[in-house]
Amino acid sequence: MPILAPSILAADLSNLQQQIRLVEIAGADWIHCDIMDGHFVPNISFGPIVVKAVRKCTNLPVDVHLMIEEPDRYLENFVKAGADSLTVHQEASIHLNRTITRIKELGIKAGVAINPSTPVDSLKEILEFVDLVLIMSVNPGFGGQKFIQNSLRKVKEAVELRKKLNASFLIEMDGGIDNMTTKPALDAGCDVFVAGSSIFRADNISAAAAELKNIINRQHK
Ligand code: DX5
Ligand code: ZN
DSSP states (O other), X not given: OOEEEEBGGGSOGGGHHHHHHHHHHTTOOOEEEEEEBSSSSSOBOOOHHHHHHHHHHOSSOEEEEEEOSSGXXXXXXXXXXXXXXXXXXXXXXXXXXXXXXXXXXXXSEEEEEXXXXXXXXXXXXXXGGOXXXXXXXXXXXXXXXXXXXXXXXXXXXXXXXHHHHTOOOEEEEESSOSTTTHHHHHHHTOSEEEESHHHHTSSSHHHHHHHHHHHHHHTTO
C-alpha cells in the first residue's frame, strides 16, 4: 500500500500535537521530519529535540530526512530521539555504505536521498542495502516549491533498477507533492508521498491530507 507522509516543516510548530492529530485522523501513515543545517541546504529547521517531541505526539513511524553535512555525527542522536527511519543524502555522504550500515546497526530503516541534479545511477552500488530511496522533486531546503517534472523519470529509473537488482526498497518522492502531482508520481511507481505545504498550509488540514490519501489509495482498492 502506498504511504502518505506529511512533512511537519510546513506545520504550525506551536501546536504540534494538534497538527499531527489532524493528519492522523485523515489517514497519514508516517510523519516526515526535515532536518536542515544551513550548510548542506541554505535553510535551518530543527533537530533531535523536535523529533523527540514528534515521537511523543504519535505512534506513527517517524521518518527523518537529514539534509545535513556529515550525517554520521548525528545518527545516534536521531535514533535516540525516536526516529524509525533515517535518510541521508548521497551528496553529503562520503562513505555512504558505512553510513547506511551504521543506521541499520542502530536498528532502524535506512534511506538514501538524491537532489534533482543527481542521477539515480549514482545509487547503483548502495541500492541493495537500503530500505528507502528518496527522490527529491524540488531542490531541498524549503517547502512550497514547484514540482520538478523530470523527477518522474527518475522514479521510473529507480523502479527499473529495483527490478533488475531484485531489491526491495521503497521509492519516496519529496517536494511539491499536491493534488496535481500525486497521481503522476503514483503512476511513475512511487511508494511514499511526502507532502508539506499542500497539507499543512491548507485551510482544512485533515481534508487536504484525506484528499491525497484518497488519490494514492484509489488504484489499490
Ligand atoms: C524540502 C523538504 C520537504 C518539504 C516538502 O527540502 O525535504 O520534505 O517539507 O515541502 P512541500 O511539500 O511544501 O514541497
Ligand atoms: Zn523531506
